[in-house]
Structure formats: structure tokens, C-alpha cells
Amino acid sequence: MANHRQPQREAEAEAGLWGNAGLALLKGVTGWLTGSSALLADAFRSGADAAKCFAAAIGTRGAKRIAKRGTERRGSADADQASNLVVSLLLLIVGVEIGISAVRQAAEGLPDAPQWPAIAVVAAAWAIKAGFFSAGKRRIETYVSAVVLAGAAGAWLGGRLDRPLLLYLDPAAALFVAIVMILRGYRLIAGTMFGGKPSGSARPDEAELKESVQGVEGVIAVSALRARERGHYIVVDATISVNPRITVLEGREIAKRVKVQVFKRFTHVTDVQVQVDPYDPGYPYKSNHDPNQEHMPTLLQ
Structure with missing residues (x-):
């Protein structure tokens, strides 16, 4: 069974790369056109997931080539570690930028209400990721999607009902996504540099x-x-x-x-x-040629 793990992991990395890249593009374009900062923030988060899957795909392909050559993987491990460090820094930097933008948007005045297509795209992306990309493995994925959906829908409803306070839900959701990205980037960089628990890889039995x-x-x-x-x-x-x-x-x-x-x-x-x-089987199967072996008397002697 274990012999089939590598092709499976490579296929999962490829699917995650293209799937998250497509979702990032869809969320980004829709967020820009509809004016939803929460959806834009979630687009950057999907883009970071795509970058992580890209690093995983490169690492898996390198591992396959090295295994065929029969050489050690120390150089490959260093390359994988460097790629994870880049993804970690990307999460931190983008998360900070999104957080600053969300706070600035809320502080500058009453935000504009997003248009209804933002709600539809958030719900569709949530369903797609839950169905095809195993989002259930991490509860935080469900929480973030729920917060983004609540933020976009609440702000849209606030615009329809003329409730100014509800308009702040969209930038608030964007700030939440930024905090999640920053925490995730910190955990990744801490694990890479200080020997934390592996991310996305389980210790083999x-x-x-x-x-x-x-x-x-x-x-x-x-x-x-x-x-x-x-x-x-x-x-x-x-x-x-x-x-x-x-x-x-x-x-x-x-x-x-x-x-x-x-x-x-x-x-x-x-x-x-x-x-x-x-190999040394040890007592009672000691070698007869061992010069240090004592000859114990028996009943036959």
C-alpha cells in the first residue's frame, strides 16, 4: 500500500495547486468587481495555499528523482525547507498588508456595501473546497469561509436595509482572514527554523x-x-x-x-x-570459534 503513496501525494499536490490557483483568481476578480475586501483577503489566502501546494509538488518530484538515483536527500530537504520559508514569509507579509488595509478602510469612513455576487462566489468556493480539496481536514478552513461569508452577506444586507454598522462586517472579516494568515505563517516559519512539528506531513509508523x-x-x-x-x-x-x-x-x-x-x-x-x-545471535547460539567462551561441564562429560 505504501508504494502507491507517492503518486497519490503528487496528484493531491497538483490538484491543490491548480484548484487553489483557480479559486484565488475567481475570488480576486469577484472581490475587486464587487468591492468586497473580505473576498479579496480570502483570494490572497487561496493564493498562499496554491504556493504551498506548488512547493509540495516540487518537493515530491525531487524526492522521486532522488529515490530513483538512490542518493541521500539532504540537499532536497534544504530546498524544501527554503521553499517553506518563502511561503511562510509570504503569509506573514500578505497577512500584515491585508490587516492594515482592513483597518484603514474601517477608519477612513463608512465602507461601501459589496454587491451580491460576492456572497455567491464565497458560498460556491466554500462548497468546491469542501467537496474536492478535503477542507474538513482542518476546521480552521470552515471557520474562515464562514466568517468571510458572514462578513460579505452582513455588509450587503446592511446596504440593503440602510444599517451602517453592518457595513463594517466586510472589513472585519478581512481583518480576521489577515490574522489567520499571520498566525499560520508564524507557525510555518517557527516549525521550519526552530524544529516545530511537521506541517502537512505525518511521522511514519x-x-x-x-x-x-x-x-x-x-x-x-x-x-x-x-x-x-x-x-x-x-x-x-x-x-x-x-x-x-x-x-x-x-x-x-x-x-x-x-x-x-x-x-x-x-x-x-x-x-x-x-x-x-x-549479525550476532548471542546466547545460547554462541559460536564454537569464540576463544573467550568458557566450556561448561555437562552430564555427558
């Missing part, structure tokens, strides 16, 4: 990892295995036991096959450190 390593030809036993988090990425440390009669070069070749296997099955693993030890 160590039992499944061990089973995968154990299946590599030449591996007799997996003495130790640990998956640890490094920023947004996963590093695997493994100790394997091999036939004690093989050469050092053959042991290194087995370690290389272990790395390739892990990289192919677990795309979010960015580095694999393999220690190769000679």
Missing part, C-alpha cells in the same frame, strides 16, 4: 518502517530504528544486522538499498542514517 527495512535483501535483523522530526521533515536512524562474513563494500551496498527503499515508500522522509553491524 515505526512498525511499518521496520517492516520495510526488514524486507530489504541482505538485512537479517533491524536492531534499532527511530523516526525523529526535524522542522517539517522526518529523519530516520536505523541499525541493521547483516551476514558477518560479507565484505564492508557489500554491507555499504545493503545500507544503500535500505535508504532507497525508505525514500520510495515514505516521501516525507528526508534523510536516512544506516548503521551496519554484523
